[in-house]
Amino acid sequence: MLIREAIKLFIEDREFKNLSPFTIKTYRITLNIFCDYCVSKGIVEIDNLSPQTTKSFLMYCKNELHNLPTSINQKLRTLKAFIKFLAEEEYLEDDKPIKKIKKIKELVQIEVLTDEQINMILKHLKKFNYHVNSFVTFRNRKMFIFLLSTGVRRGEVVNIKWSDVDFENQIIRIYGKKRRVSSIPFTLKLKRELLEYRVFLEEFLKEDPVYLFPSGKNTQLTDEAVSSFFKTLKKEMNFEGVRLSAHTIRHTFAHRCLVGGMDVMTLKSLLNHENISVTEKYVALWGTALKEQNDRFNPLNNIDI
Incomplete structure (x- = not known):
């Protein structure tokens, strides 16, 4: 199955589960960026996804898109939900492409107004x-x-x-x-x-x-x-x-x-x-x-x- 087709199925599933429009929009934006990145690396089928694909994508977000740790972890959560959905629906054998990838440490700094x-x-x-x-x-x-x-x-x-x-x-x-x-x-x-x-x-x-x-x-x-x-x-x-x-x-x-x-x-x-x-x-x-x-x-x- 093409990654782009899998994303469409995932979004439809989230809409069916009545998630908020904002959450669905966040999923769609992140997964479209992920899909474009995979295509640029010659990866178009979900069967070709691997832990290295996910890690290299997150490194791309950090180094090329200059995402902060909070944004990178948000993208990781989206990818986890996406891969787990594919595994649960048996489009993938398991969630190996994402299973062992941990979120990165965030510098906790909360700003307040005087x-x-x-x-x-x-x-x-x-x-x-x-x-x-x-x-x-x-x-x-x-x-x-x-x-x-x-x-x-x-x-x-x-x-x-x-x-x-x-x-x-x-x-x-x-x-x-x-x-x-x-x-x-x-x-x-x-x-x-x-x-x-x-x-x-x-x-x-x-x-x-x-x-x-x-x-x-x-x-x-x-x-x-x-x-x-x-x-x-x-x-x-x-x-x-x-x-x-x-x-x-x-x-x-x-x-x-x-x-x-x-x-x-x-x-x-x-x-x-x-x-x-x-x-x-x-x-x-x-x-x-x-x-x-x-x-x-x-x-x-x-x-x-």
């Missing part, structure tokens, strides 16, 4: 509210505030509908990774922001908005639109030492929660992490930032030794 940077962003976005792009800027300002207050992912924020927002109990339904549904609380301060924002949307759209952060045509916002907002913001703010993205805001949320004294299990629930080991990475990184909380709550404080 109070000064956050205030600069909010002031910058507010300044443009009355220009011709007032809808987009006002919506993006509210979205920035929402992300900062909830820590939700980029792929989650675009899926939230107004029907998912329970103002009475101050709870929002979130559709997370692997289609897991959870509910997270929101503060009274954010409630006021959202109520003001809702009035603005109704006046601008001349109809009831469906999505929490819609396009100007009252349709669902795309992941790319959110990324584009942050790319533009990055150029306009020109901050040093920190990149601007929805995930940076998520890290900032986690950082503030931990430094403020929140326990790990509560943070895990708020961030909708499937495994607590992911949440614990934050604790490992910001252990020094937690010193103040440890000094404040340490059991020895009230014990005479």
Whole structure:
């Protein structure tokens, strides 16, 4: 079977399993790059795939495409899913081409925004509210505030509908990774922001908005639109030492929660992490930032030794 035909079967299988459009898009992009690489090496049949093919492809991503370790590991996960699918469906005898290949070590460095940077962003976005792009800027300002207050992912924020927002109990339904549904609380301060924002949307759209952060045509916002907002913001703010993205805001949320004294299990629930080991990475990184909380709550404080 041709590699390109196998990729088509794999994508159809993932669509049948109702994976998110973003996940399927990521699979398609990575596998098309892999297929083009294989063809350039004279490999067009899946039977000719080998561990060396996979390793050389990942080295190509590192040396020629200049992918960072995180991107390389993401590509490896995609290839593992693809090869295992072929083995399970008996298009291949086994998953030998990928079985023993391990992910590479990543330099764990999580960037967060300072109070000064956050205030600069909010002031910058507010300044443009009355220009011709007032809808987009006002919506993006509210979205920035929402992300900062909830820590939700980029792929989650675009899926939230107004029907998912329970103002009475101050709870929002979130559709997370692997289609897991959870509910997270929101503060009274954010409630006021959202109520003001809702009035603005109704006046601008001349109809009831469906999505929490819609396009100007009252349709669902795309992941790319959110990324584009942050790319533009990055150029306009020109901050040093920190990149601007929805995930940076998520890290900032986690950082503030931990430094403020929140326990790990509560943070895990708020961030909708499937495994607590992911949440614990934050604790490992910001252990020094937690010193103040440890000094404040340490059991020895009230014990005479």
